[in-house]
Amino acid sequence: MRRADRLFDIIQALRSASGPLTAAAIAGRLEVTPRTIYRDIASLQASRVPIEGAAGVGYVLRRGFDLPPLMFSxxxxxxxxxxxxxxxxxxxxxxxxxxxxxxxxxxxxxxxxxxxxxxSAPFYVSDGSSSVPDGISLSVVRAAIRDRRKLRLGYGDGEARQTERTVWPIALMYYVDVTVVAAWCELRSDYRHFRVDRIRTLSVLDDRYPADQRDLVAGYEAAHDAHGVPASGF
Known part of the structure; x- marks a missing residue:
């Protein structure tokens, strides 16, 4: 969790509390240590957020304090x-x-x-028809994309053939009927798509892929423009 998010959550926890909250109680909610909460509260107090209390007793947010309202059209x-x-x-x-x-x-x-x-806006969106990923976490894939980590996939294609692939994940692509990982495949030395519902096993490798991610995205887009959809793991 980013520190800015944690500071916001501390204020929200104090705003909604019916009585003083100890640092340990806040830490339990945010899954950090009480020491971290003590430091964060000191920072908030230094920024003139009216938090009152002390270690071991608990903290309260003085009545009347509120964050500036967000304005939307x-x-x-x-x-x-x-x-x-x-x-x-x-x-x-x-x-x-x-x-x-x-x-x-x-x-x-x-x-x-x-x-x-x-x-309560009167807007309704139909359910998608893509399959729920079984046995993998899409948050792990997103983190690998952000960190430029290679992934090792156990993958089954449309004819149920099983392969092991080491890929450089570039993007997650959410369609109505399927979710795919766009990647550079070391086995094929080319861009490939992998349906997440056909990924049987997934592990994040320690290796970061050597290519610049912007170059990979540019290459992927060029392949997409030239061939429609790159040869895929569909």
Whole structure:
């Protein structure tokens, strides 16, 4: 968790508490150490956030303090509502949970009228038809993309042939009916797509791929433009 997110969550925890919260209690919620909470509270107090209390006794947020409200136009509020509903089509449980956390953070600082619009907007999005990944975590794939880590895949193609692949993950691609990993495949020395519902095993390797990620994305896009969809693991 980023420190800025943790500071926000500390304020939110204190705002919603009915009495003093100890550093240990806050630390338990945020899955950090009490020492980290002590440092964060000291930083918030230094920034003039009116937190009162002491170690061992507990902390409270002085009444009347609030974060500045976020202001959204009607169209922007509609975009938030539709976007959150669209996320449920992706069959990505970690993103669903993250979306709920985002929405709760936004709702906490929205004016009441806009908060109602976001929470009860009359927009409905059909469910997607892609399969739920079985045995792999898409958050692990996203982290590997961010960190430029190679992945080792146990993969079954459309004819049930099993192969082991070492790939350089470039992007996750969410379609209505399928989710795929776009990657450079060391076995084929080419760009490939891998359906996440056909990935049987996945492990993150210590090795980072040597190519610059921007060059890989540019190469992938060039291959896509030249051939429509690159030869894939579909």
């Amino acid at each position: 009607t169209e922007e509020a509609d975009a938030i509502a539709v976007g959150m509903r669209l996320l449920h089509r992706l069959r990505d449980a970690e993103l669903w949970e993250a979306a709920e956390r985002v929405l709760s953070k936004i709702a906490a600082v929205l004016p009441e009228s806009v908060r109602r619009s976001v929470g």
